[in-house]
Amino acid sequence: MHLIWPSKSTESDHLLRLQERAMWIALKCVDLEVVVVDLNVSRIAAWNSDKLPIYEPGLDEVVKACRGRNLFFSTDVKKHVAEADIVFVSVNTPTKTRGVGAGKAADLTYWEGAARMIASVSTSSKIIVEKSTVPVKTAEAIEKVLRCNCTSASVRFDILSNPEFLAEGTAVADLANPDRVLIGGKGGPAGRAAIEELAAVYARWVPQDRILRTSLWSAELSKLTANAMLAQRISSMNSISALCETTGADVQEVAHSIGKDSRIGPKFLNASVGFGGSCFQKDILNLVYICETLGLKEVADYWHAVITMNDYQKQRFVERIITSMFNTISRKNIAIYGFAFKKDTGDTRETPAIDVCHGLVADGAHCVIYDPQVGADQVHRDLATPKFEWDHPSRGQAAIAGRDEIKVVKDPYTAAHGAHAICVLTEWDEFAHYDYQKIYDNMVKPAFIFDGRNVLDHAELRKIGFIVYALGKPLDPFL
């Protein structure tokens, strides 16, 4: 959560992880004080140290510029919430793992806990900003929790929905130059005043015509819809990648051609081994669940197909590896290049690498993993954590013993030494720049490369002698 208030002012007018968002506000609004509060002691300690808890290009500089000036990190959640006038609630909203709606519905335990705490410590009126991605109509429930649990009759809570659209790896650029900022609020003078108070914070660096004002419900639903539409584009291209491989078409040529149509546009058309990240799957499942509970079965089925296609793509990739390698990968070493869910992040939540590694190990392979930002502990923990459990902070934090079939190494040459194949699962730029002749010389022959991101120079690799599988492209005759 993060909080903001004008610094050195006697009139307090305060704000409360989307923790990068808080830091950006602190950078752009030197007259506001921002406190990032979290129950997670080690995370706050890391924010206060020289080694930040997340890897995000450009973020170190932002933190260094503001920390101790008007940006603070604290575990004293109650104290800072009590003092704040604007509270951004950015707690996790994971997929439920048990009970009604398990595997689909959003688990609002952390949200409700935060709302109860806010109500219990508030002695002054506050704007409460929904930053977390939540089901449509959450604001209504939260308002009830706040109202029923605040002991002071004079305290007023104005709820706003202000969904976050930044993407990891490009967070700083997205914060600096957002396509839009969306603020949903209630009608009426108080609701409109609350919207304008938050809009005024963003207006310090965002042009007015990019600050959209809507109803609460439209803002909540726009966030789920934006993620569903983005993921749907990837699943659509991934479905076409399978068709390309069987027809001899090239998915990149298809993407380029259709992206020239201004009604379609060129972005988010890269076929891949599958989308990952903490948001897409969770938010689509949430949307599906909402539709199901409202009796909209056809709508639910439509959006669920985006997830089905993503699972199919990961499974198809594993099957392609097995069939290409003479229908057995038992005791074969497979180098995995990239474990993060995308480049320029160390985040592995819902990364396709988890399902691909599980699939390879299930068929007897040994995976040797290299990722520039992901270490051994994290890989072992991810591969040992049941689906959807990762997003529950109280669970899955224990150290996990490594498994013999999974090794994590610190350089790509070691990973591929003695390997039968390399799989590229993340689009890190550095993967295109290795000495592939040297890598080839130290591999078992025939040496395979399965490029799940189409980031390598396939013609050059073929010249060296590799058997290359490039996702969604015409197949090598060998395959």
Ligand SMILES: NC(=O)c1ccc[n+]([C@@H]2O[C@H](COP(=O)([O-])OP(=O)(O)OC[C@H]3O[C@@H](n4cnc5c(N)ncnc54)[C@H](O)[C@@H]3O)[C@@H](O)[C@H]2O)c1
């Ligand atoms: N990560 C992104 O790029 C991104 C982008 C847009 C939206 N979102 C949404 O934002 C929300 C948070 O995502 P995240 O990736 O930052 O999650 P996260 O799990 O990294 O961070 C959530 C933090 O909230 C803390 N927390 C939980 N309950 C708390 C409480 N009562 N008081 C104080 N702290 C508490 C947890 O300790 C944790 O550190 C989710 O709803 C997500 O869908 C995330």
Ligand SMILES: O=c1ccn([C@@H]2O[C@H](COP(=O)(O)OP(=O)(O)O[C@H]3O[C@H](CO)[C@@H](O)[C@H](O)[C@H]3O)[C@@H](O)[C@H]2O)c(=O)[nH]1
């Ligand atoms: O053409 C593409 C684009 C992306 N991806 C994959 O899709 C996943 C998600 O990528 P991206 O959307 O760039 O990163 P996120 O950080 O997950 O950001 C998404 O999820 C956030 C959390 O809700 C939103 O705020 C952002 O707007 C939304 O882009 C990653 O595995 C990418 O590799 C593809 O396979 N092909």
